[in-house]
Amino acid sequence: MRTWVRNTPAAVYLLVALAFIYLPVVVLVLFSFQDGPLPVPPFNGPSLHWYEKMFGNERLIESLINSVVVAILSAVVTTFLGFLAAYGMARRTPRFAGSIRFSLMAPLTVSYLIIGIGLLITLNIVGISKSLFAVGIGHVVINLPLCFAIIYSQFGDHTRNIDDAARDLGASDFQTLLHVIAHVMKPSLFASFCLSATLSWDEFIIAFLLSRFDVTLPVIIFEMLRSGLTPEVNAAGTLVFAISVTTVIVAAITVSALTSGRK
Amino acid sequence: MLAKAKLTKRKTFEFTRWAVHPALIFTFLFFVLPLLAMLIVSFWQRIGGKLTATWTFANYNKFFSKDYLVEALVNSVEVTLTATVISVLIAYPLAYILAYRVPVRWQRFVLIFTILPFWTAYVVRSYSWLLVISENGIINVILTSLGLIDQPLEMAYSRGATVLGFVHFFTMLMTLTIYANLVQIKPSYRKAAADLGASPLQIFLRITLPLSIPGVAVGAFITFVIAIGDYINPQILGGGNEVLIPQAIILQVSRAANFPMASVMSVMLMVVVIVVYFISAKHLKMERV
Numbered sequence: 001m002r003t004w005v006r007n008t009p010a011a012v013y014l015l016v017a018l019a020f021i022y023l024p025v026v027v028l029v030l031f032s033f034q035d036g037p038l039p040v041p042p043f044n045g046p047s048l049h050w051y052e053k054m055f056g057n058e059r060l061i062e063s064l065i066n067s068v069v070v071a072i073l074s075a076v077v078t079t080f081l082g083f084l085a086a087y088g089m090a091r092r093t094p095r096f097a098g099s100i101r102f103s104l105m106a107p108l109t110v111s112y113l114i115i116g117i118g119l120l121i122t123l124n125i126v127g128i129s130k131s132l133f134a135v136g137i138g139h140v141v142i143n144l145p146l147c148f149a150i151i152y153s154q155f156g157d158h159t160r161n162i163d164d165a166a167r168d169l170g171a172s173d174f175q176t177l178l179h180v181i182a183h184v185m186k187p188s189l190f191a192s193f194c195l196s197a198t199l200s201w202d203e204f205i206i207a208f209l210l211s212r213f214d215v216t217l218p219v220i221i222f223e224m225l226r227s228g229l230t231p232e233v234n235a236a237g238t239l240v241f242a243i244s245v246t247t248v249i250v251a252a253i254t255v256s257a258l259t260s261g262r263k
Numbered sequence: 264m265l266a267k268a269k270l271t272k273r274k275t276f277e278f279t280r281w282a283v284h285p286a287l288i289f290t291f292l293f294f295v296l297p298l299l300a301m302l303i304v305s306f307w308q309r310i311g312g313k314l315t316a317t318w319t320f321a322n323y324n325k326f327f328s329k330d331y332l333v334e335a336l337v338n339s340v341e342v343t344l345t346a347t348v349i350s351v352l353i354a355y356p357l358a359y360i361l362a363y364r365v366p367v368r369w370q371r372f373v374l375i376f377t378i379l380p381f382w383t384a385y386v387v388r389s390y391s392w393l394l395v396i397s398e399n400g401i402i403n404v405i406l407t408s409l410g411l412i413d414q415p416l417e418m419a420y421s422r423g424a425t426v427l428g429f430v431h432f433f434t435m436l437m438t439l440t441i442y443a444n445l446v447q448i449k450p451s452y453r454k455a456a457a458d459l460g461a462s463p464l465q466i467f468l469r470i471t472l473p474l475s476i477p478g479v480a481v482g483a484f485i486t487f488v489i490a491i492g493d494y495i496n497p498q499i500l501g502g503g504n505e506v507l508i509p510q511a512i513i514l515q516v517s518r519a520a521n522f523p524m525a526s527v528m529s530v531m532l533m534v535v536v537i538v539v540y541f542i543s544a545k546h547l548k549m550e551r552v
Contacts, residue, residue, distance in 0.1 A: 112492060122297040
């Protein structure tokens with residue numbers, strides 16, 4: 001009874017905070033099923049009308065495919081670069097290790113907006129036109145620090161021992177890296193890939209600044225926002241949210257399965 | 264045997280150096296160079312629609328002579344600081360409850376559940392709040408039907424709405440960093456303090472709070488960096504009454520293609536972030552969180 005009394009304020013605070021955090025999400029998802037032109041009360045529904053409209057929107061579907069392609073390709077490049085760098089840092093501390101780590105982590109402290117403006121100006125000076133490729137480059141820049149940090153944090157003495165063992169058994173540098181280290185590091189590589197892909201999938205400002213005719217889904221949704229409140233935006237937002245959450249959950253489950261199987 | 268060991272060592276060392284290079288070169292080409300280009304262009308001018316290397320402070324003079332541009336920067340700092348402080352005040356008790364009041368086997372689940380809306384589509388997050396607080400939004404409809412108000416409250420399209428949007432997102436982020444810090448504090452510290460006769464309030468103020476400052480600092484710093492550079496949230500929730508610096512930058516780029524002026528503003532934004540970094544640097548130990 002006493003613990004119950006002691007914990008009541010905590011439970012109330014937790015519930016109120018959760019209500020605050022979930023309020024906009026619930027409203028967004030609920031009114032994507034609205035039967036009517038406005039995503040505000042009263043709720044008439046449920047109806048799949050706005051989802052049908054969304055999937056019939058060719059420009060939106062095109063941008064969705066663009067987003068998926070950019071997310072996957074940029075995540076592959078990010079994970080590859082992050083893995084190599086983490087391996088290089090962990091295997092034997094190179095000279096200037098501190099400054100190398102600082103340089104790799106530096107993009108974290110700069111706003112996406114500024115990174116985007118910098119890339120835009122560079123494209124302009126060099127004379128390259130804006131494209132999805134440039135968007136992908138930008139996404140690698142912003143995600144590389146996180147992926148490097150995740151993978152680097154999972155290197156430890158045990159990986160160094162395995163590395164030594166593989167070499168003593170006659171494996172070459174590349175064989176060791178590809179067949180032994182990459183295998184041991186699978187959970188963190190997968191986690192880094194999924195995180196990078198979800199962040200790219202949801203990124204707006206760099207895609208907005210660096211793309212031209214082929215755009216990504218967040219850019220299209222932003223264009224739709226200009227026409228005011230419509231349940232179609234709710235439907236698109238719900239779709240983006242659902243795909244992100246699914247990726248994150250699948251990643252979390254897979255990583256914990258991969259790591260627990262090893263023990 | 265000794266010779267072989269030596270050989271392996273040398274080979275590894277070279278390979279190691281090679282392994283870091285791709286990421287370093289990439290970061291240099293697509294992060295360092297663009298920022299340098301931005302800094303350089305901030306001293307250039309756009310003459311007849313073309314970038315010309317003029318090497319002048321004219322753009323900076325123009326920035327500081329236009330009240331509305333300086334004001335945009337001041338507005339940005341005010342909004343971001345307000346949002347950061349409110350987010351800490353909401354997130355700290357939440358992280359504390361998660362770490363010390365929720366049973367250990369439930370903690371992971373409750374934490375994940377708490378930060379799940381973090382993954383709401385970024386462009387749609389502010390829009391969702393519009394659905395909640397707009398004139399015919401859910402809050403006004405509920406309050407009117409309860410008879411508490413006659414006229415709908417004007418909440419959307421204001422500075423308060425911008426702050427609300429930020430607070431929502433960054434409460435989740437800071438709950439995560441503060442929680443991660445709190446669970447690392449050894450329970451034995453608090454037990455020792457209690458054994459020595461400290462009251463729960465004393466334990467919190469003298470032990471838990473000081474030890475959790477790094478988590479707060481890291482969360483607050485990340486919040487500040489992301490929020491001050493955010494375009495979407497003020498654009499959608501803020502309305503047209505005041506302009507924040509990211510909106511001013513995008514205006515320069517999209518309407519006028521005025522890269523020199525956009526560069527000046529971006530440089531000013533970076534200067535603010537660097538100043539904040541040095542103010543909070545002594546608490547920022549990124550590895551600990």
